[in-house]
Each structure stands twice: as structure tokens, then as C-alpha cells.
Amino acid sequence: MKIRLGNEDIQSASVRRLERITGEDVKRCYQCGNCSGGCPVSYAMEIPPTKVMRFLQLGNIEEVQNANSMWLCVGCLQCYSRCPQGVSVAAILEGMRQETLRKGESRTEVKEVPFPFLKKAPQQAIVCGFRKFVG
Amino acid sequence: MPRIGVFVCQCGNNIAATVDTKKVAEEMGKLPGVVYTCDYKFMCSSPGQEMLKQAIKENKLDGLIVSACSPHMHEKTFRKAAEAAGLNPYQCEITNIREQCSWVHHDKTKAAGTVKSIDLTRMTIQRLKKNQPLNKIKIPVKKKAVVIGGGIAGIQAALDIAEGGREVILVEKEPSIGGNMARLSETFPTMDCSQCILTPKMVEAELNERITLYTYSEVEKVDGYIGNFTVTVRRKAKYVDEERCTGCGECIEKCPFKVESAFELGLSKRKVIYTPFPQSVPNVPVIDAPNCTKIQKDKCGACAIVCGPKCIDFKMEDKLETVEAGAIVVATGYQNMPNERFGEYGYGRIKDVISGMQFERLASSSGPTGGEIRRPSDGKVPQSVVFIQCVGSRDEKKGVSYCSKICCMYTAKHTKLYSHKVHGGQSYVFYMDIRSGGKRYEEFVRGAIEHDGAMYLRGRVSRVYEKDGKIMVQGADTLSGSQVEIEADMVVLATAVVSRDGADTLAQRLGIGYDKYKFYNEYHPKLKPVETVTAGIYLAGTCMGPMDIPESVAQGSAAASKVLALFSADEMAREPITSVVNRTTCNACWDCLTACPYTAIEREAIKDRQGNVVRWVAKVNDGVCQGCGVCVAACRSKSIDLKGYTDEQVFAAINAF
Ligand SMILES: Cc1cc2nc3c(=O)[nH]c(=O)nc-3n(C[C@H](O)[C@H](O)[C@H](O)COP(=O)(O)OP(=O)(O)OC[C@H]3O[C@@H](n4cnc5c(N)ncnc54)[C@H](O)[C@@H]3O)c2cc1C
Numbered sequence: 001m002k003i004r005l006g007n008e009d010i011q012s013a014s015v016r017r018l019e020r021i022t023g024e025d026v027k028r029c030y031q032c033g034n035c036s037g038g039c040p041v042s043y044a045m046e047i048p049p050t051k052v053m054r055f056l057q058l059g060n061i062e063e064v065q066n067a068n069s070m071w072l073c074v075g076c077l078q079c080y081s082r083c084p085q086g087v088s089v090a091a092i093l094e095g096m097r098q099e100t101l102r103k104g105e106s107r108t109e110v111k112e113v114p115f116p117f118l119k120k121a122p123q124q125a126i127v128c129g130f131r132k133f134v135g
Numbered sequence: 136m137p138r139i140g141v142f143v144c145q146c147g148n149n150i151a152a153t154v155d156t157k158k159v160a161e162e163m164g165k166l167p168g169v170v171y172t173c174d175y176k177f178m179c180s181s182p183g184q185e186m187l188k189q190a191i192k193e194n195k196l197d198g199l200i201v202s203a204c205s206p207h208m209h210e211k212t213f214r215k216a217a218e219a220a221g222l223n224p225y226q227c228e229i230t231n232i233r234e235q236c237s238w239v240h241h242d243k244t245k246a247a248g249t250v251k252s253i254d255l256t257r258m259t260i261q262r263l264k265k266n267q268p269l270n271k272i273k274i275p276v277k278k279k280a281v282v283i284g285g286g287i288a289g290i291q292a293a294l295d296i297a298e299g300g301r302e303v304i305l306v307e308k309e310p311s312i313g314g315n316m317a318r319l320s321e322t323f324p325t326m327d328c329s330q331c332i333l334t335p336k337m338v339e340a341e342l343n344e345r346i347t348l349y350t351y352s353e354v355e356k357v358d359g360y361i362g363n364f365t366v367t368v369r370r371k372a373k374y375v376d377e378e379r380c381t382g383c384g385e386c387i388e389k390c391p392f393k394v395e396s397a398f399e400l401g402l403s404k405r406k407v408i409y410t411p412f413p414q415s416v417p418n419v420p421v422i423d424a425p426n427c428t429k430i431q432k433d434k435c436g437a438c439a440i441v442c443g444p445k446c447i448d449f450k451m452e453d454k455l456e457t458v459e460a461g462a463i464v465v466a467t468g469y470q471n472m473p474n475e476r477f478g479e480y481g482y483g484r485i486k487d488v489i490s491g492m493q494f495e496r497l498a499s500s501s502g503p504t505g506g507e508i509r510r511p512s513d514g515k516v517p518q519s520v521v522f523i524q525c526v527g528s529r530d531e532k533k534g535v536s537y538c539s540k541i542c543c544m545y546t547a548k549h550t551k552l553y554s555h556k557v558h559g560g561q562s563y564v565f566y567m568d569i570r571s572g573g574k575r576y577e578e579f580v581r582g583a584i585e586h587d588g589a590m591y592l593r594g595r596v597s598r599v600y601e602k603d604g605k606i607m608v609q610g611a612d613t614l615s616g617s618q619v620e621i622e623a624d625m626v627v628l629a630t631a632v633v634s635r636d637g638a639d640t641l642a643q644r645l646g647i648g649y650d651k652y653k654f655y656n657e658y659h660p661k662l663k664p665v666e667t668v669t670a671g672i673y674l675a676g677t678c679m680g681p682m683d684i685p686e687s688v689a690q691g692s693a694a695a696s697k698v699l700a701l702f703s704a705d706e707m708a709r710e711p712i713t714s715v716v717n718r719t720t721c722n723a724c725w726d727c728l729t730a731c732p733y734t735a736i737e738r739e740a741i742k743d744r745q746g747n748v749v750r751w752v753a754k755v756n757d758g759v760c761q762g763c764g765v766c767v768a769a770c771r772s773k774s775i776d777l778k779g780y781t782d783e784q785v786f787a788a789i790n791a792f
Pocket residue numbers: 283284285286287288289306307308309312313314315316319321322323324352353354466467468469470471491492495541545548635641675676677678682683684685687
């Protein structure tokens with residue numbers, strides 16, 4: 001991927017808005033990878049938690065919006081409990097979900113989730129998922 | 136018949152596990168001349184040493200062997216004990232049966248280790264029989280120090296030595312002391328203004344009555360040895376009488392010619408008669424002779440006309456001065472890798488690609504922009520600045536393989552300074568790793584990112600080019616896995632810290648070692664960090680390798696404490712392991728003289744009663760000789776012997792094998 005980076009990206013209004021909603025500061029993340037290491041579903045995410053944070057730092061919120069990550073997140077808070085910087089990727093993803101759902105863009109349907117994945121996913125993930133899909 | 140004692144150490148289990156120490160002692164007892172043997176758990180312990188002293192007295196021993204660890208560990212301990220019991224300390228010899236014997240054998244039956252220990256000890260016994268009593272060499276110490284280099288490391292060393300009550304000559308090649316630190320704006324990690332913390336020290340050095348500043352001077356020659364150096368200093372012509380100059384600056388004002396300022400790294404101009412910066416110490420201008428039309432073509436002379444105390448002298452010449460000193464501290468510092476090396480980053484092609492040190496000048500309130508961040512090409516305030524780290528560092532192909540250690544920190548500092556001075560501006564930093572080891576350093580870098588909003592991108596820059604008046608920087612962000620392109624108004628290169636031009640020449644004059652990057656070598660990287668292989672010459676600061684101000688200052692103080700320890704006695708004693716020339720057989724071929732790496736060999740004239748020189752022979756200067764033995768191997772007529780390691784001793788040992 002090639003990105004053109006400008007001051008407006010780093011100071012991106014949509015990322016600032018997301019920070020306001022969630023109370024998180026994306027600059028705090030120092031890309032250690034602990035969240036991705038502990039996340040039970042990061043293996044299935046198109047953009048794993050650490051990279052979610054990186055794209056937000058680069059002001060590239062669209063990239064994250066277009067990925068399945070926020071829909072796969074089960075809200076287990078493993079990422080938050082492990083993060084040495086006290087960042088909650090869970091909160092960030094929850095914030096992004098809320099924004100998308102409020103716009104009525106909940107494109108993800110249960111049937112779109114691949115069946116083999118559903119079979120493998122932990123029960124909590126399924127419970128959490130249903131809560132999200134109802135939005 | 137000699138009366139020799141043999142003490143075999145078990146070293147707990149270090150030796151005894153693979154060597155039958157009792158057997159070694161027994162076997163040695165059978166040799167002629169050996170009158171006492173024993174083995175013991177720890178010979179180096181207090182009871183062990185007591186036992187040794189008692190055995191010497193009771194058995195009237197005239198020589199002894201301790202078969203134990205490496206002589207590097209306890210030779211001194213046992214020789215001291217022997218001396219305390221009334222023996223010449225050099226009648227005590229060590230056999231190493233640990234590092235070179237017990238540790239390399241695994242054999243539980245103890246056979247091989249024991250046999251080897253017996254062989255080694257027997258060799259030492261035969262060698263000991265040929266020993267001559269030796270006496271420590273006493274050298275008078277001249278209690279004055281020369282510090283070469285007036286950066287922060289050299290200033291600190293000079294101040295501490297003076298504080299300790301000794302005289303110091305501080306030799307600085309520029310017209311002012313201060314070094315690179317004088318160029319810095321604010322300093323990490325506390326962000327105090329560099330000039331504000333440096334100038335009080337510079338003034339203190341100037342006012343201290345025990346410190347003499349030789350600015351605009353360079354060391355030309357060094358003779359002698361620890362305690363007794365003769366240093367020849369070239370005091371370059373300043374064309375201004377230092378004694379009478381009041382520092383009013385009228386001359387600078389009136390000089391009609393300007394040239395590029397080296398201190399400002401080409402960012403502004405200075406007059407031909409100049410002081411490098413306003414707070415220069417001493418505050419005495421010098422004339423840059425190659426650019427002065429009066430000196431070159433006998434035209435102008437404006438400065439001399441306006442000078443009130445008439446202290447300008449266009450005929451002034453360089454002076455050579457010799458200084459007698461007991462110790463030398465080398466603190467000649469560093470320079471940055473020349474920007475010209477970095478065409479790939481647009482340097483030279485693009486005016487707004489500058490070095491980190493140039494950025495310091497832009498940010499400095501005494502710099503060419505009065506502390507405003509304005510780019511060199513058009514004086515505009517840049518709205519986006521790309522900083523590139525590891526420029527030349529960690530780059531085996533085009534630069535140096537080492538990490539310059541300070542640039543991660545000063546780049547973080549630059550982003551902070553930039554964000555404080557240019558509101559709304561954005562800084563970008565390309566880095567490979569962030570190295571911020573040090574007290575409060577990691578927090579400093581996190582602060583630059585989290586509070587001051589610097590955007591850090593992990594990856595090197597591969598291209599910098601110009602497009603529509605913008606500088607395009609193309610690099611990578613390996614964290615997101617993307618190629619990144621940024622439109623920048625200015626680019627700052629964190630160029631590698633390298634040794635000074637001419638560092639090797641000075642090292643050769645001093646007889647100290649340097650590495651392949653021409654950084655000076657410490658004697659031991661851990662345990663002797665400010666000493667050199669040449670006794671009496673110490674190191675401080677960045678002439679040894681990249682380091683920051685706190686480390687340079689600590690080393691300046693460390694070197695000073697070494698000097699003060701040396702000066703604490705009137706004479707110093709040193710090991711008598713030096714070589715001697717047999718004057719009757721020496722045929723003056725001077726092979727030894729060329730071979731000696733420490734220039735310890737001199738020519739001595741042998742005269743008859745009338746004082747006529749009848750012939751010449753080599754003579755070893757005990758103060759300088761380090762006992763390396765090279766001359767012994769070089770001498771074709773076998774006229775040189777190394778005390779403590781004479782041919783006779785070595786052959787006796789070999790024959791005993
Ligand atoms: C861009 C930049 C920013 C920095 N910022 C910081 C910071 O914020 N905080 C920090 O802690 N460190 C910082 N540093 C590092 C700091 O500059 C050095 O640690 C410090 O200046 C080293 O001092 P020194 O005395 O060893 O060497 P130098 O300052 O280089 O002094 C050596 C002196 O010796 C003189 N000399 C050289 N050769 C001879 C000779 N043959 N005869 C006589 N005199 C000679 C020189 O003229 C000079 O005056 C920075 C470095 C750079 C490049």
C-alpha cells in the first residue's frame with residue numbers, strides 16, 4: 001500500500017472525533033503488539049488490533065472502517081487488560097461500531113460471517129456478536 | 136642451594152575438582168632446592184596469606200611459587216605477602232594451574248590435570264632459580280596537567296584538576312573553548328538552554344588561576360612518559376594581543392569583509408576578524424589570515440585603525456611553546472559526518488535539507504535566525520518538517536556500522552522545539568529503532584510523541600526529491616506495512632557522530648590507540664574506561680565514541696580524578712619489568728629503536744675520559760618502557776634482555792618441560 005501523508009492526516013478530524021467519543025488517545029499506542037498477541041479473534045481480523053491503532057495514528061480511519069475487525073471484536077477486553085500503555089482497543093472498536101451503526105451502515109450480517117469461523121468462535125464471541133448485530 | 140617453597144591452591148573446587156593438589160605438592164617436594172610444600176583451600180584468603188608468610192620465616196625460604204589462578208588475579212597479593220615476610224617480592228612467582236589447566240580439564244580421575252600442573256609448576260621452579268631480585272622503579276612526577284580539547288569534557292577535566300590544587304594548561308584549537316556544546320540550543324532531557332549551563336563553566340575555566348587557556352593552539356609534539364611529558368604546543372598567530380585586548384569588538388564592527396561562518400555551519404557569515412560566537416572565551420577576536428586583505432595584499436587595515444588599545448599586529452607569527460607536564464587528558468571530541476555524503480537525501484541539491492546540528496543553530500536564540508525556525512532557502516517558517524534518523528549510522532554500506540547513540544534523543548528534542556516554536560506545524564520522524572536508554576530519556580521521547588505530536592514512522596527514507604517547490608520524501612512505515620510519501624517544507628538529517636579529522640595524527644603523536652573509525656581506545660572497555668595503553672595519558676568525552684553531555688562530563692571528572700591520584704605522590708613506583716641493554720655487546724644497529732612501539736629506546740654516547748664519544752649504544756628509558764619485549768626479539772646480537780623475563784629464565788623453564 002502507498003499512502004501520501006500530510007499534516008491533515010496526522011491531525012485528522014475523524015480520528016480526533018473518535019478519540020473524543022471513546023476517551024482514548026491513539027498517540028499513546030507504541031505498537032508493542034501485546035493486544036494482537038492476546039486477542040482471541042485477531043487471527044481472523046483483516047486488520048489486527050495493533051494495526052488498527054497504527055492506521056488511526058496515520059489518520060487512515062477508512063482503512064479500519066472497511067475491515068471486518070470491529071465486527072469480529074468480542075469486547076472481551078483482553079487487549080485493554082494487557083496494554084502496557086493503558087489503551088483500550090476494545091473501546092476504539094466499540095466507538096467505531098457505534099458510529100457505523102448509527103449511520104445505519106451495519107452491513108455485517110450473521111450469514112456473512114463464515115460458518116467455519118462461527119463454529120470455532122468461543123461462545124462469548126457469539127453472544128457478543130449478536131448484541132452487536134442487533135445494534 | 137636455593138630454599139624454595141611451593142604453595143598449591145585448591146581454589147575451593149575450582150582447581151581441586153580436576154587436579155590432585157596434594158599430589159602436586161608432594162611431587163614438587165622431591166625436586167632439588169624445594170624445602171617446603173603444601174596445598175590449601177584458598178591461598179588468597181587471609182589465613183592462606185598468613186600461612187605463606189609464616190612458612191617463609193620458619194623455613195628461611197628465599198623464593199616461592201604459588202600454583203593457583205592467573206597472575207592477573209593475585210600475583211600482587213602474593214608478592215605483597217612475600218615482601219611482608221622479608222623477601223624481595225619478585226622472588227615470588229605464580230604458576231597458573233586454574234585458567235590454563237584445571238578449568239580446561241573435565242577428567243574426573245584427575246590424571247591429566249594433575250600431570251599438567253606438575254609440569255607447569257616444575258617449569259616455574261626452574262625459572263625461579265634464575266630470578267634476580269628486582270626493585271620498583273621510582274619516577275618523579277611533574278604536577279601539572281595538559282588537557283587537549285576545550286569542549287565540555289575537557290573543560291570539566293580542567294576545572295576538576297584545578298579544584299584539586301594542580302595546574303592545568305587547556306589547549307584548544309579554535310579561538311574559543313566550548314566545543315560542540317556551544318552550538319546547541321536546548322539540551323535533552325531537561326531542555327535547559329545549552330549556553331546558559333555551558334558559559335558559566337567556560338568563564339570559571341578562564342578565571343581560575345590554576346588554569347591557563349591556550350586557545351587557537353594545537354599540540355605539535357609529545358615526548359617523555361608518565362610524570363614527565365614534554366608537550367610542544369603551536370600557538371597560532373591571532374594577530375591580536377591577547378593581553379591588551381579589551382574585547383570591545385570595534386574591530387569586528389569595522390571589518391568590511393565577510394566569509395562563511397564555520398561555527399554557524401554555513402548558515403550565516405562572519406567578519407574576517409571574529410570571535411566564533413558572542414559568549415566566546417576568551418573574548419578576544421582573531422584574524423582569519425587567509426581571508427584578510429591586509430595580511431595577504433597589504434590593503435585595508437581598518438581594524439587596526441579603530442582598535443583603542445592598539446593590540447592588532449599584522450606581523451604576528453605562530454609561537455611554539457613547550458610545557459612540562461606529568462599527565463595529559465585528551466578530550467578532542469567529535470564532528471558530524473559531512474552532509475555532502477548524503478546526496479541520496481537531497482543534500483547539496485535541495486537547499487532546505489539540513490543537518491541536525493544546523494537545526495540546533497536555527498533553534499538557538501543566538502543563532503542566525505534568532506531562534507525562529509526559518510528554512511534556509513527563503514526564510515519561510517516550515518509547516519511540515521521531516522526528520523531522518525540514522526543518517527550514516529548503522530549503515531555498513533555507505534556509512535558506519537555503529538549507532539551514534541545521541542541522535543534518537545536530539546531528534547526527539549528537535550520535534551519538541553519545533554512544536555513549541557511553530558504552532559500547527561507537523562513533524563515526521565523516520566527511524567529504525569528508538570534508542571532512549573538513560574535516566575528520563577524514554578519518557579522524553581514518549582513526551583515528544585504523545586504531548587508534542589511528533590509522528591514517528593518506522594522505516595528508512597529511500598528518496599528525497601523536489602516537486603513543485605515541495606520536498607517529496609519517500610520512505611516506509613513498516614508498522615502499517617505501507618510506502619509513505621510526505622510533502623515537506625524542510626528535511627533534517629541526523630548525521631552520524633564521527634571522529635575528528637586528524638584524530639589519527641594526534642593519536643600517533645601521543646602514542647595512544649584508536650579503532651577503525653579513529654575513535655580513541657580506552658585501556659579496558661569496562662574496567663579502565665578513561666585510561667589509555669600509554670601510562671599518564673587519559674581520555675574523556677566523545678573522542679572515544681558517541682556520547683551525550685552527562686557522559687562526557689562524567690568522563691571529564693573521571694579522567695581528572697586519575698590525574699589527581701597520580702599527582703598525589705611526589706614519586707611514583709612502577710613495575711620493574713623493563714628491558715636492559717648489554718652495553719658491551721650492543722653494536723648500535725638500532726633495530727630495537729625502530730622496533731619499539733613506545734619509543735622507549737634512546738641512543739647513548741659512550742665517552743672516554745677526555746669526553747670524546749668513542750661509540751654509541753642503545754639505552755632503554757625505564758619511564759617509557761612498557762616491557763613488551765619486542766626489542767628483545769629484534770636484537771640480532773642478543774644484547775637486550777627483559778627483566779623478570781630474561782632469556783636465561785625462559786630457557787630454564789623450557790628445559791624443565
Ligand atoms: C545535533 C546535536 C544535538 C545534541 N544535543 C544534545 C543534547 O541535547 N544533550 C546532550 O546531552 N548532548 C547532546 N549532543 C551531544 C553533545 O554535543 C556532546 O555529547 C558533547 O558536546 C561532547 O563534548 P566533548 O567535549 O566530548 O566534545 P566537543 O564538544 O567536540 O569538544 C572537543 C573540543 O576539542 C577541540 N579540539 C579538537 N581537536 C583538537 C586538537 N587536536 N587540539 C586542540 N583542540 C582540539 C575542539 O575544537 C572542541 O572544542 C548533541 C549532539 C548533536 C550532534
